[in-house]
Structures are given as structure tokens and as C-alpha cells.
Amino acid sequence: MPIQRLLVTQFRNLLQVDVQPSPDINLLYGQNGSGKTSLLESVYLLSLGRSFRSHKIKPLINESASELTVFGKSSAASIGITRPRRGDSQFKVNGSRIASLAELTRSLPVLVINSDTFRLIEGGPKERRQLLDWLVFHVEPGFFITWKNASRCLKQRNAMLRRDRIPYAEFHPWDRELAGLSQLLADYRCCAFDQFKAVFLSLVEEFVQIESLTVELEQGWDTTGNLLDILEQHFDRDKKQGFTGTGFHRADIKIKVGSHKAEEVLSRGQQKLLVCALILAQCMVFQQTSGKNCILLVDDLPSELDDKYQTLMVNWINKLNCQVFVTGVDVLALSEPWGKMVDRDIKVFHVEHGEIKHEERLALSETE
Ligand SMILES: Nc1ncnc2c1ncn2[C@@H]1O[C@H](COP(=O)(O)OP(=O)(O)OP(=O)(O)O)[C@@H](O)[C@H]1O
Ligand SMILES: [Mg+2]
Numbered sequence: 009m010p011i012q013r014l015l016v017t018q019f020r021n022l023l024q025v026d027v028q029p030s031p032d033i034n035l036l037y038g039q040n041g042s043g044k045t046s047l048l049e050s051v052y053l054l055s056l057g058r059s060f061r062s063h064k065i066k067p068l069i070n071e072s073a074s075e076l077t078v079f080g081k082s083s084a085a086s087i088g089i090t091r092p093r094r095g096d097s098q099f100k101v102n103g104s105r106i107a108s109l110a111e112l113t114r115s116l117p118v119l120v121i122n123s124d125t126f127r128l129i130e131g132g133p134k135e136r137r138q139l140l141d142w143l144v145f146h147v148e149p150g151f152f153i154t155w156k157n158a159s160r161c162l163k164q165r166n167a168m169l170r171r172d173r174i175p176y177a178e179f180h181p182w183d184r185e186l187a188g189l190s191q192l193l194a195d196y197r198c199c200a201f202d203q204f205k206a207v208f209l210s211l212v213e214e215f216v217q218i219e220s221l222t223v224e225l226e227q228g229w230d231t232t233g234n235l236l237d238i239l240e241q242h243f244d245r246d247k248k249q250g251f252t253g254t255g256f257h258r259a260d261i262k263i264k265v266g267s268h269k270a271e272e273v274l275s276r277g278q279q280k281l282l283v284c285a286l287i288l289a290q291c292m293v294f295q296q297t298s299g300k301n302c303i304l305l306v307d308d309l310p311s312e313l314d315d316k317y318q319t320l321m322v323n324w325i326n327k328l329n330c331q332v333f334v335t336g337v338d339v340l341a342l343s344e345p346w347g348k349m350v351d352r353d354i355k356v357f358h359v360e361h362g363e364i365k366h367e368e369r370l371a372l373s374e375t376e
Contacts, residue, residue, distance in 0.1 A: 009084040009116065009301055010331035011051065018073035020046040021362035028366075030355035033325075033332050033346060037339040038359030044335035047364065048120070048305040051333065054080045054087045055118035055303070057099060057109040065091045085115040110145075110152055117146055117294060121287050122307035128283045130271040133260035140197055140225070140261060143204060143290050147297040148196040158189035158256050170250045176243050187235040190256040194227040197259060200293065201225040208289035215320045216281055218274070220266045228258030281317050288324045295328065306334040310341040318345045326352065335359075 010031035016022045021043050036044045049059045049068065059068055068091070069076045075092040091097040099106050101115050119142070128135050144151045165182045168174050205223050212221060229235050238254050239246075246252050263270040263282065271279060287304075294302055304325065309318055322345040325332055336342030339356070346354055356367045 009082040009303075011054075011080045011082050011116075011303065013079075013081045014047075014051065015079040016047070016050045016077070018070040018076045019050050019068055019078060020070060022046050022050065022364075023070060023073075023362055025050075025362075025364050027357065027364055029331065029333070030353045031331055032353040032355075033349065034334070034355050034357065035339075035342050035346065036333060036335045036357045036359050036364070037337065037342050039337060042359040043362045043364070044359045045122075045307055046362075047359065048122075048307055048333055048335065050078045051080065051303065051305060052118055052120060053078055053089060055113055055116040057089070057097070057112050060120050060122065060124065065097055066093065069093055080116065082116060087112060087115055113145070117300065117302035118305060119287055119291055119302055120305040120307070121284060121309075122305075123312065125287065126280050126283050126312060128286060129263060129274075129279045133258070136261040137259050139286060139290060140201060140204065140259070143294055144196050144200045146294050147200055151193070151196045154189055154192050154196070155256075158186065158193060161186045161189060162252060162255065162257055166251045169247050169252070176240065179239075179243065183236055183239040186252075186255055187239060190228065190235055193256040194231070194259070197225060197227070200297075201261075203293045203297070204289055207292050208285055211285045211289055211292075211324060212282065215324075216278060218265060218278065218282075221270075222262075222264050224262045224264075226258075226260045226262055228256055228260075229254040277314060277317055280313055281320065284313075284321050284324065288328065291328055291330060295330065301330045304328070304330055304332045306332065308335055308337070310336045310338065315345070322346060322349070 011029055012031070014025070014027050014029060016025040021041075025047070036047060038044050045061075049061060052060050053065070053068070058065065062068070065076075073093075075090060078089045080087050085101050086103070088100040089097060099109065099112060101111055106112065128139065141151075141155070161182060165179065165186060168179060168182070208223060209221070212218060229238050235255065239252070242253060265273045270282065274282065291302055291304060294300070309321065313321060326349055334342065343356065346352070358365045358367055
């Protein structure tokens with residue numbers, strides 16, 4: 009479901025932008041501060057209802073404007089977002105206000121690779137868990153409601169833990185529910201993870217020789233035991249720390265080389281390539297399982313990967329039949345790895361002072 013038209017007004021330095029992207033590959037180049045990342049952000053906003061740079065929408069409104077708007081049209085849906093400086097955001101899909109942001113995400117699945125994504129391996133479990141949950145959300149219809157119920161239950165349990173003198177007996181019904189929902193989420197995650205793992209490892213094997221690389225899902229508790237019993241056993245510890253230390257919310261993807269954590273032995277370049285493989289595996293499994301296409305945003309690839317790794321990355325992306333937006337400062341560095349993709353529809357846009365112009369001549373020809 010590629011975006012056919014994107015209209016953006018008063019979004020950071022993008023005052024009025026109207027682009028008709030290629031359903032295939034879109035290369036956006038321009039100087040620092042010209043508005044490249046802002047354009048990717050506007051597409052991300054259409055999918056997630058927030059930016060990848062900030063959880064607040066207000067900083068996205070142009071500093072001299074009273075509201076921003078983003079409108080995106082794909083063959084499947086039209087999505088419109090308005091955010092006034094004072095007041096709440098309005099999200100519409102096909103002209104109707106939506107009840108939950110999940111509707112946006114379902115209408116326009118978007119994945120992003122940027123400098124933050126490259127911290128996926130060395131960072132904490134939250135981002136890796138979110139990576140898997142994005143996939144599970146899209147491929148397992150029951151996941152979202154189960155996750156919402158489990159999160160509500162967890163919040164209630166944590167609030168009770170912080171109150172004094174509540175005996176364990178009063179926790180028991182909550183724990184039973186939390187344990188049941190955690191197990192359901194674990195089953196959903198496990199199913200999607202098995203497919204994800206196979207695709208991820210085959211991608212990596214194809215291009216990088218990393219001996220004894222393993223990737224495993226940890227569900228957030230010792231699954232040889234029963235979570236209900238574990239919650240009871242750890243009740244005193246949880247009470248002392250004021251939050252629940254075991255359950256679905258502690259799941260993680262462990263990436264190791266032999267017995268070492270990946271970040272302890274791999275070079276920065278290898279780690280970055282692994283991160284790309286994680287995101288592209290997510291994209292591939294999503295497309296295979298749902299039969300839909302997703303949109304891939306890649307911010308400033310040339311500054312993140314050297315030429316060899318960029319070419320590998322471009323080869324991977326080329327296997328995906330999805331719409332891609334890639335940014336970079338230098339048009340030649342950006343275009344070079346795409347030069348061999350003769351069968352792809354590549355559009356080049358020049359971003360300058362918040363204006364975006366489609367270049368008729370393909371910048372690729374300059375590289376020949
Ligand atoms: N709310 C805002 N109102 C007006 N301008 C803003 C706002 N927020 C950010 N900007 C400006 O918008 C410009 C575009 O930023 P953006 O991050 O999109 O640039 P970029 O092309 O990705 O640059 P780089 O190559 O350095 O990553 C910057 O000059 C930034 O200072
Ligand atoms: Mg940028």
C-alpha cells in the first residue's frame with residue numbers, strides 16, 4: 009500500500025509540500041537542515057500518530073504556525089492528521105475520526121531505519137520487544153486487545169504494590185489474569201518469532217560471516233515454571249521495588265555470538281548491518297504473512313554504513329517489494345548503490361529550505 013500522494017503543511021520547516029512519490033524507491037537529498045528527516049517524520053506520523061524523534065506532536069508544528077496537517081493517500085486508505093497548537097490532534101482514516109491509533113498503524117504499516125535504530129543491539133530490551141510486537145500486532149489479530157488487557161492488569165497490579173498493607177490474597181485474582189494474558193502474548197510472540205528468526209538468520213548468513221550467531225526470544229519469565237507461581241514467589245521483591253519484575257512486559261530478544269552478547273564482539277559496522285537485517289526481516293515476514301506491503305523509511309544511510317555495507321543493504325531492500333524513502337546529504341553517494349536496480353522505479357527529490365522538488369533527470373545517470 010504505497011503512498012501515492014503526500015501533502016504536508018506547517019510541519020517543522022516544511023511549509024507546504026505536495027509530493028507524488030514513486031511506489032518503489034524514493035531518494036531524497038539535500039543539505040543539513042533542509043527538511044529530509046522531517047518528510048520521513050511526516051510519513052511516520054501517518055502510521056504511528058507520533059514522531060520517531062519525539063513523543064509529542066507539538067514540537068513538530070512550524071514555530072510560526074498555529075497548526076500542522078499531514079495527508080497521505082494510498083490505494084488502501086486516505087489518512088489525515090491535524091494538530092493545532094492549542095487543542096488535541098485529529099486523526100482521520102477515509103474521512104472518519106478513528107477510535108484508536110492502532111487504526112492508523114493497520115492502515116499504513118511503516119518501518120524506520122535511522123541512527124536510533126542502530127542502538128537496537130546495544131540498547132535495552134524495550135526497543136527489541138517493540139520490534140517484535142510491531143510484527144505480532146500486524147500478523148496476529150488477537151494480539152492487540154490481549155496486550156491492552158495485559159497492560160491494564162499490570163498497571164493495576166503495580167499501583168496496588170505501591171499501596172501499603174494489601175495482603176497477597178487480594179493480588180491473586182490480578183495475578184491469575186496477568187499470568188493467563190502473559191501466556192497468551194507469549195504464544196503469539198513465539199509463533200511470529202519463529203518465522204522472524206528464520207528469515208533474519210538467512211539474511212545474515214547470505215552476506216556476513218558471523219560464526220555462531222544466535223537469536224532467541226525470552227518471554228519475560230522462566231517458562232519452565234508457571235508464571236502464577238512465580239508472581240507469588242516474587243511478591244515480596246515486587247512490593248519492595250514497587251513494580252512487577254516478571255511477565256510479558258519483560259520479554260526480550262537476545263542476540264549472541266557464541267556465549268557473548270553481540271555488542272561485546274561485533275564491530276559497529278557489523279552491528280549496524282545486523283540491525284538492518286532485523287528491520288528487513290520484520291518487513292519480509294510482515295509481507296509474507298499479511299500479503300500486504302509496508303513502507304520503509306531509511307534516514308541518512310550513507311552516513312551510517314560504508315559503501316560495501318550500503319550495497320548489501322540495498323540488495324536486501326531490493327528483495328522487498330515495498331515503497332522506500334531514503335535520505336542522504338550527497339546525491340551521488342545516495343544514488344550510487346541504487347544504480348544497478350534497473351528494474352525499479354526510482355524517483356529523486358531535492359530538498360532545499362523545506363521545499364521538495366522532483367528531479368526529472370535521474371541523478372543515477374551522473375554516477376555512470
Ligand atoms: N517546529 C519547527 N519549526 C520550524 N523549523 C523547525 C522546527 N523543528 C525543526 N525545525 C527546523 O527544520 C529544519 C529541517 O530539519 P530536518 O531534521 O528535517 O533536516 P535534515 O534535512 O534531515 O537535516 P540533516 O541532514 O542535518 O539530518 C531544521 O533546520 C530544523 O532546525
Ligand atoms: Mg536528517
